Amino acid sequence: MVIGAVICEFNPFHNGHKHLLDKMREDGCDCIVAVMSTSFTQRGDVAVYSKFTRAQDALAGGADIVIELPVVWAVSSAQRFAQAGCEIIKALGCVNRVYFGSECGDTDALIKAEQATLDAGTDRLVKELMAQGEYYPSAVEKAVCQLHGKEAAEILASPNNTLGIEYIKSLRDSNIEVRTVKRVGAEHDSEYTDDSFASASKIRKDIMTEEFNADFIPESNTKDNNPAFYEFAERAVLYALRSMTPTDFEQLPDVSEGLHNRIHNAVRTESTIDGILSKIKTKRYTLARLRRILTCAILGITKEHQAMSVPYIRVLGFNSTGELLLKNAKTTSTLHFIVNVAGMAENLSDNARKILEIEMKATDIRTIFEKSPTACGQDFTKGIIKV
Numbered sequence: 001m002v003i004g005a006v007i008c009e010f011n012p013f014h015n016g017h018k019h020l021l022d023k024m025r026e027d028g029c030d031c032i033v034a035v036m037s038t039s040f041t042q043r044g045d046v047a048v049y050s051k052f053t054r055a056q057d058a059l060a061g062g063a064d065i066v067i068e069l070p071v072v073w074a075v076s077s078a079q080r081f082a083q084a085g086c087e088i089i090k091a092l093g094c095v096n097r098v099y100f101g102s103e104c105g106d107t108d109a110l111i112k113a114e115q116a117t118l119d120a121g122t123d124r125l126v127k128e129l130m131a132q133g134e135y136y137p138s139a140v141e142k143a144v145c146q147l148h149g150k151e152a153a154e155i156l157a158s159p160n161n162t163l164g165i166e167y168i169k170s171l172r173d174s175n176i177e178v179r180t181v182k183r184v185g186a187e188h189d190s191e192y193t194d195d196s197f198a199s200a201s202k203i204r205k206d207i208m209t210e211e212f213n214a215d216f217i218p219e220s221n222t223k224d225n226n227p228a229f230y231e232f233a234e235r236a237v238l239y240a241l242r243s244m245t246p247t248d249f250e251q252l253p254d255v256s257e258g259l260h261n262r263i264h265n266a267v268r269t270e271s272t273i274d275g276i277l278s279k280i281k282t283k284r285y286t287l288a289r290l291r292r293i294l295t296c297a298i299l300g301i302t303k304e305h306q307a308m309s310v311p312y313i314r315v316l317g318f319n320s321t322g323e324l325l326l327k328n329a330k331t332t333s334t335l336h337f338i339v340n341v342a343g344m345a346e347n348l349s350d351n352a353r354k355i356l357e358i359e360m361k362a363t364d365i366r367t368i369f370e371k372s373p374t375a376c377g378q379d380f381t382k383g384i385i386k387v
Contacts, residue, residue, distance in 0.1 A: 003325065004029035004097045004179075007069065007085035007167065009037045011047050013057035014203055014217045015196050016101070016184065021062030023181045024099050031325050033095060034063040035085045036316070037074035038359065039366040040299070042081050044291025046369045048204050048227045052382045055316040059387045060220035065322030066385070068314040070355050071362040072305045075295050076253060080306055082166035087310045090174050093332030094325065097177045100167055103158035105182025113155040114165045116148040135284045137162065204229075228369040234273055236368055240298045241267040241276070251302045252293050259285070263293070299362050311352035314338040314359075317385025341379045 004024045010017055024032055036058060038051040047054065055066040073084030089095050102110060116122060122143045129139035137156075145153030155161045160183060168178050184197060198206075198216040206212040207227050230237065244267070249260035259280070266279035277290050296302070313335045318326060330337060336348070341360070348356065364376040375381075 001030045001325075002028050002097070003031045003033060003095045004099055005033040005035060005089045005092075005095045006063075006099050007035045007082065007089070008058075009041050009047070009074075009200075010034070010054045010058050011037070011041055011200055012049050012203060012207075012217065013054060013061055013221060014198065014200060016200075017058075018061045018218050019184055019197075020099065020101050020181050025062065027099075027179065029097070031064045031321050032062060033089070033092070033322075033325070034058045034066045035069050035088050036066055037069045037081075038071050039362040040071055040075050040295050042074060042076070042078070042292075043288045044075055044293070044295045046228045046230055046295075046366055048207060048229070049222075049224050050228075050366065050378065051316060051363070052378065052385065053222045053224050056385050056387075057218075057221045059317050059319055059322075059385065060222075061218050063322075065318040065325055066316045068316055068359070070310065070314075070359050071299065072301050072308075072355055072358055073310070075292050075299070075301065076306050077289070077292075078163050078166050079169075080253075082163060083170045084310050086167060086170035086174075088313055088335075089176065090171070091310070091313060091333055091335040092329050093334060094329050095176055097179055098167055098171060099179050099181060100160070100164045101183045102160045102164045102180040103183055104155055104161055105180060107178060107180045109155060110161060110164050110180060111168060111178075113144070113152045113161070114168045116144045116152045117156070117165065118169070119147065121147050130284075133283055135286055135289075137286070226370050226372050226374070228366055228371070230273060230369060232371060233368045237273060237294070237298055238267075238271070241294065244297060249293075249297065251304075252296045253301065253303050253306045254289055254293055255303075259293075299358060299365065301358060305354065305358065308351050308355065310335065311349060311355055312336045312338050314341075314356075315384060317387070319387045323386075339384055 021032055036054065039047050041047055058066050067088060069085055073080055089098060117140055125143035125147065126139045129142055130136065141153050141156045144156055164180055171178055196215055203216055208229055246260050246264040249255060249263045262280045266276045270276045270279055277287055280290060281287060313333060315326060360379045363379050367374045367376060
């Protein structure tokens, strides 16, 4: 059996995602594993639909089993996001390939670009550029351009390419093959549409403004009319942030060099999330990084949490093929499986319990961002999805 895996957000699941899963199937995958972020995302935003809805849509759209990428790492940098997803995939002990969408669609070119980023000279130049005020992604792109040429640097200029390079790095110590599928239709974050394709950000914006075009998602998607957006609960976020001290902010991931003081001051003087972000943003800190920091603040995620290794594998749903993989993986996996949260905490390590508690907290907190807030405790009440 050829088992392919994809690390994803499916926020929401759309035609571009189905295209990727279809290409995996065409490429010979007998089973498709989706390692999916949960209640909050890598750009530091709340997931538009719950992890249970998105898992259901992923299974209907071509995945055979959906595994949770815990929120602790789902709201981390591209490097940590990729590392955590790949940790889960490697721990399964049965995955042959990892796939990802990219702008270039050329695996060999991505591997060459990855090697350029690992060059010692590149590393030294990146540190020099960051000391001059460049933020990390820009510093890497400029260093690679200077030392390895424009072609390699141009690959790093596209977000899905750079995330793919992080997957390649994270799987370098394994026997898992990496394959990329060229993205089709609208570009990442594009406001424009192309035939039946639109970017996830465009779809989310249209959902927010109630101008959503259902042609951009598969017909099998769950019809969820209760989306979540930060704007729906901004005052609750402000309350949480204003309850924190500079020391609290200092413990958050990616906070260094006095940034905690800037955040604390902004939180106390600004009355909107956008105002806070505008006040603390500098050339060195991207908006995505700052949004992740604020999200970690309201969820209680610290540097210590993100420094941990993934301590378990939690299954959100599967079909008959995924169920077979799950049975086999229980003999090959190096991590403990969680299929049902109820009663599992007592069997977990201290670190695993900490990560699971944050996950359940994130599930509960996400509900206040919904258009019509729903009840807490969904990690216990929803149950595993079987199709």
